[in-house]
Amino acid sequence: MPQPDPSEAPSTPPWRLLLGYVRPYRWTLLLGAVLSLLTGAAGLALPLVARTLIDDLGHDRSITGALLAMSGLVVANAALGALGGYVLRYTAESVVLGARRGLVSHLLRLRISAVDRSEPGDLMARITSDTTLLREVTTDSLVGLGTGGLTLVATLAMMGFVDPVLTGVTLGVVLAAGTVIGVIVPRINRASRRAQDAVGAMGASLERTLGALRTIKASGAEHREEQAVHAAAEESWRQSVRAAKWSALAGNTAGLSMQVAFITVLAVGGARVATGAVDIGTLVAFLLYVFYLMAPIQQVVGAVAQYQTGSAALARIEEARLLPAEPAAEPSPLPRPGAEPAAIAFQDVRFRYDDDLPYVHHGVTFAVPPRGMTAFVGPSGAGKTTVFSLIERFYDPEEGSIELDGRDLTDWEVSALRSAIGYVEQDAPVLSGSLRDNLLLGNPDADDGEVLRALKTTRLDSLVDRLPKGLDTLVGHRGTKLSGGERQRVAIARALLRRPRLLLLDEATSQLDAVNEAALRDTVADVARTTTVLVVAHRLSTVTMADRIVVMDAGRVRAVGTHRELVAGDPLYAELAATQFLAATDDGLKTPESVDS
Numbered sequence: 001m002p003q004p005d006p007s008e009a010p011s012t013p014p015w016r017l018l019l020g021y022v023r024p025y026r027w028t029l030l031l032g033a034v035l036s037l038l039t040g041a042a043g044l045a046l047p048l049v050a051r052t053l054i055d056d057l058g059h060d061r062s063i064t065g066a067l068l069a070m071s072g073l074v075v076a077n078a079a080l081g082a083l084g085g086y087v088l089r090y091t092a093e094s095v096v097l098g099a100r101r102g103l104v105s106h107l108l109r110l111r112i113s114a115v116d117r118s119e120p121g122d123l124m125a126r127i128t129s130d131t132t133l134l135r136e137v138t139t140d141s142l143v144g145l146g147t148g149g150l151t152l153v154a155t156l157a158m159m160g161f162v163d164p165v166l167t168g169v170t171l172g173v174v175l176a177a178g179t180v181i182g183v184i185v186p187r188i189n190r191a192s193r194r195a196q197d198a199v200g201a202m203g204a205s206l207e208r209t210l211g212a213l214r215t216i217k218a219s220g221a222e223h224r225e226e227q228a229v230h231a232a233a234e235e236s237w238r239q240s241v242r243a244a245k246w247s248a249l250a251g252n253t254a255g256l257s258m259q260v261a262f263i264t265v266l267a268v269g270g271a272r273v274a275t276g277a278v279d280i281g282t283l284v285a286f287l288l289y290v291f292y293l294m295a296p297i298q299q300v301v302g303a304v305a306q307y308q309t310g311s312a313a314l315a316r317i318e319e320a321r322l323l324p325a326e327p328a329a330e331p332s333p334l335p336r337p338g339a340e341p342a343a344i345a346f347q348d349v350r351f352r353y354d355d356d357l358p359y360v361h362h363g364v365t366f367a368v369p370p371r372g373m374t375a376f377v378g379p380s381g382a383g384k385t386t387v388f389s390l391i392e393r394f395y396d397p398e399e400g401s402i403e404l405d406g407r408d409l410t411d412w413e414v415s416a417l418r419s420a421i422g423y424v425e426q427d428a429p430v431l432s433g434s435l436r437d438n439l440l441l442g443n444p445d446a447d448d449g450e451v452l453r454a455l456k457t458t459r460l461d462s463l464v465d466r467l468p469k470g471l472d473t474l475v476g477h478r479g480t481k482l483s484g485g486e487r488q489r490v491a492i493a494r495a496l497l498r499r500p501r502l503l504l505l506d507e508a509t510s511q512l513d514a515v516n517e518a519a520l521r522d523t524v525a526d527v528a529r530t531t532t533v534l535v536v537a538h539r540l541s542t543v544t545m546a547d548r549i550v551v552m553d554a555g556r557v558r559a560v561g562t563h564r565e566l567v568a569g570d571p572l573y574a575e576l577a578a579t580q581f582l583a584a585t586d587d588g589l590k591t592p593e594s595v596d597s
């Protein structure tokens with residue numbers, strides 16, 4: 001798991017977290033609780049009416065009044081019970097919704113460094129499975145504890161009123177059972193936490209497997225992956241069964257205590273009737289109360305047991321909410337058409353991905369003026385993609401400064417900064433949905449004319465014409481229904497539709513065919529006339545047309561120049577040009593061998 005770092009485990013006790021979630025719905029919850037109490041009260045009045053009925057029978061009086069009262073109470077009990085149940089369920093669902101919305105909003109704003117340390121599948125389980133557990137904890141445990149507790153106290157008070165001696169006997173039994181349950185409860189909590197953690201691990205395993213099913217199949221790894229997911233599912237089952245065992249034991253202890261109380265009251269009460277201390281009507285009423293005590297006791301014990309599961313879920317939700325996130329901000333407007341291109345400069349930037357990882361940038365310095373194309377080249381792992389991540393403020397440098405238009409990135413509002421930039425990642429992610437959804441992702445307001453222009457620029461127009469559903473064609477999970485080259489061009493069209501003042505293009509390392517290669521080269525050249533383009537370059541065709549090339553090696557900039565200058569002046573670049581760049585197949589370009597000759 002990530003997992004949310006245990007050292008960041010929430011220090012707020014779960015009950016306070018629960019109250020925080022419930023606060024917005026406190027009045028509906030109170031209404032539900034009052035309705036439940038009224039239901040209980042209608043039930044509580046029944047034994048008293050029953051005593052009157054027995055008295056009336058004993059004294060040859062009419063029992064019509066008592067019968068009518070009992071019928072009225074039974075109907076009221078049912079009606080109030082149904083209404084109360086609905087209001088409580090409504091409230092519980094609202095609490096779940098509130099928790100889900102809050103958690104989703106937080107997770108979408110997570111800092112990328114927090115995402116690096118997390119398993120998406122586990123985070124998903126926290127949003128789906130853990131929040132669902134709040135439903136029960138709101139109704140069963142909060143209301144159960146409130147109404148059950150109150151009914152319990154009221155019932156005991158009524159019992160005390162009917163016969164204090166028998167009440168003392170009942171209380172003794174209840175307290176003994178309470179002690180046993182107190183020992184069981186922490187075990188329910190531990191097992192529930194482990195069960196939910198295992199559900200998270202199962203989500204993480206599944207996400208890993210389903211996200212790369214082709215690779216899993218091609219590697220013949222289905223069996224091993226299956227075992228990993230099964231192991232997590234079995235662990236969850238084991239722990240849930242353990243929690244169920246302890247919960248059942250707690251419930252049974254409560255039930256057993258009531259049976260014991262019933263028998264004890266019958267024995268002690270019988271003796272008291274025999275000595276004339278109480279009459280038979282009082283004993284019957286008292287036994288009915290003991291019978292009535294069963295429900296609130298079961299409710300309180302159920303509430304306490306349920307709370308243990310809920311508090312484990314609350315702790316997991318809170319862990320995710322403690323992951324560092326970017327501040328929520330209104331989306332910033334995109335640059336106007338024809339907005340000035342951006343300038344970008346790095347000054348002595350030192351950066352590492354985590355405190356226990358080596359530095360990736362050891363004082364990177366370069367400056368890129370507005371407009372034109374700058375290519376970043378260097379051996380794998382030199383830190384080229386990291387330059388883009390820092391510009392997007394996915395991470396912040398440890399030392400040094402990065403300026404966009406002469407203003408430090410930390411002085412920019414993150415949404416304003418990102419709205420100025422178009423970013424095409426190396427693996428050009430395409431999201432499930434239609435082609436149109438993908439194109440409009442970064443600028444939902446783009447009109448048909450703009451979309452058409454972007455399609456033409458990226459040479460996607462002929463593809464769209466070919467597809468029976470055109471732009472409404474579904475591209476499949478992660479765009480699997482598109483070819484690698486098409487995915488890349490969709491990602492570029494998407495970035496262009498944002499009218500970026502700075503375009504970051506992390507070139508795919510895979511070879512494109514001649515037509516795609518030429519299309520991409522022309523596109524980038526076109527865009528570079530009106531905006532600033534930075535490309536992590538893997539292609540000869542890209543570097544040869546770049547206005548300047550930044551050569552990076554092991555986290556440092558070792559040279560800046562044009563292709564011609566660098567081939568002559570920088571041995572590493574000359575070697576890269578000769579051996580590593582993907583050769584263009586287009587006839588207008590040279591092969592690596594001919595480059596430096």
Ligand SMILES: Nc1ncnc2c1ncn2[C@@H]1O[C@H](COP(=O)(O)OP(=O)(O)OP(=O)(O)O)[C@@H](O)[C@H]1O
Nearest residue numbers: 116353357360378379380381382383384385386387
């Ligand atoms: N999220 C991350 N967490 C930890 N280390 C990372 C992360 N991303 C990259 N790295 C490490 O940082 C170093 C630089 O990575 P970067 O992706 O910037 O290299 P690159 O020059 O773009 O390489 P390539 O040409 O292979 O894409 C690598 O050693 C990589 O392992």
